[in-house]
Amino acid sequence: MLCIVSFVVLLVLSVFSARHRKLLRQSWGCIARRATFRACDSSFADDVKTSLLAPLALRVPRLVRPASAGLTLAAWVTVLSLLLSGFVVARGGLNLLAYGTCDKQNPQACSLAADACSVMADEPGFWASLTSGDVVGAVRDEATSLADTISTIPGRFRTWDAADFAPEHASFVGGYREGLPTVLEVLDPGCVFCARLYRNIDEAGLSQHANVTYIVYPIMRAGEPQFASSHLIARYLTAIRVVETSDDGAPADDPTDWAILRHLFTGEKPGGMGWQAWFNDVASPAEAERQLQAWLTEAGYDDAAVAQIAELSGSDQVADLLEASRSTVEDEIRTVTIPTLIGGGGLHRGLVGVDELRSMR
Incomplete structure (x- = not known):
């Protein structure tokens, strides 16, 4: 191990001074033999240890033996730290390539990632499992x-067609228009970055040049929605889609679910509080449902139609549709960040800027 530590140190020093390169070659020869399970045929490691311990041998000879053992232990710790650091860096690079973030457990913690809400932040990471005593689980989960990361990487280089992932009963801004490309967003009604992406799409005029649709995906934490009202809103949006899809399967020309998303992502309550913040932080389930029903009434639904949507939102049909959408996001799109956008032949994770959205038109 001392050979390896010396090699790393000498490698750095040799960049700045040629006089260390002879020792670097000796240390490399020692490492090469160790790597093939052979003993070093040089005294390099002993020479290094002797040079380090010589001053101590002159002053306190009785401490040479424990110091030698400590030096060996320190060399092991250093090598293991180097290997672990190398693994962490390599893993971060693979995650960045596969998912657009160096930390897929918590994408927002990576400065190189786009702004987004994290999908997997509640899953225990390697260190959390290790410190809890679950060594086997930590290694298994890390492997x-x-x-999963390696198997996701090819997706970065494929051509993505948003139409392949559009959910059943999909709705489109302004209705579906033949001949235009499809753009699909994966969104959580409670995610602030989804609201910002909605506004960017509007500013870019993307819906005028493409069929824009979405998959609603409430982020879950320990079996509960991360944002209090997200699952309720998702159920209502899905129920509206089902009701407004015509008998021949054609989507609505002026879908009400998009009007609700507009209220949610751009509107404010009297007093200036945004509707999204109110749904996330203030509204009780009953208050949230009453507000959704009020928006339905505003869109032209009578009491009977509102009651139909409310009943359908709690049905097995809507639950199955939401589960199918969840499966599409997790098993096919395989994103760890919300929002995620498919458009222009590519997969875009996190918040997408106005200029990039304009390029998808």
Whole structure:
């Protein structure tokens, strides 16, 4: 191990001074033999240890033996730290390539990632499992996570067609128009970055040049929505889609679910509080549902139609549709960030800027 530590140190020093390169070659020869399970045929490691311990041998000879053992232990710790650091860096690079973030457990913690809400932040990471005493689980989960990351990388280089992922009963801003490309967003009604992306799409005029649709995906934490009203809103949006899809399967020309998203992502309550913040932080379930029904009434639904939407939102049909959408996001799109956008032949994770959205038209 001392050979390896010396090699790393000498490698750095040799960049700045040629006089260390002879020792660098000696240390490399020692490492090469160790790597093939052979003993070093040089005294390099002993020479290094002797040079380090010589001053101590002159002053306190009785401490040479424990110091030698400590030096060996320190060398092991250093090498293991180097290997672990190298693994962490490599894993971060693979995650960045596969998911657009160096930390897929918590994408927002990576400065290189786009602004987004994290999908997997509640899952225990390697260190959390290790410190809890679950060594086997920590190693197993890390290996599984790495395998998933590697299997996701090819998706970065494929051509993505948003139409392939549009959900059943999909609705489109302004209705579906033949001949235009499809753009699809994966959104959570409670995610602030989804609201910002909605506004960017509007500013870019994307819906005038493409069929813009979405998959609603409430982010879950320990079986509960991360944002209090997200699952309720998702159920209502899905129920509206089902009701407004015509008998021949054609989407509505002026879909009400998009009007609700407009209220949610751009509107404010009297007093200036945004509707999204109110749904997330203030509204009780009953208050949130009453507001959704009020928006339905505003859109032209009578009491009977509102009651139909409310009943359908709690049905098995809507639950199955939401589960199918969840499966599409997790198993096919395989994103760890919300929002995620498919458009212009590519997969875009996190908040997408106005200029990039204009390029998809």
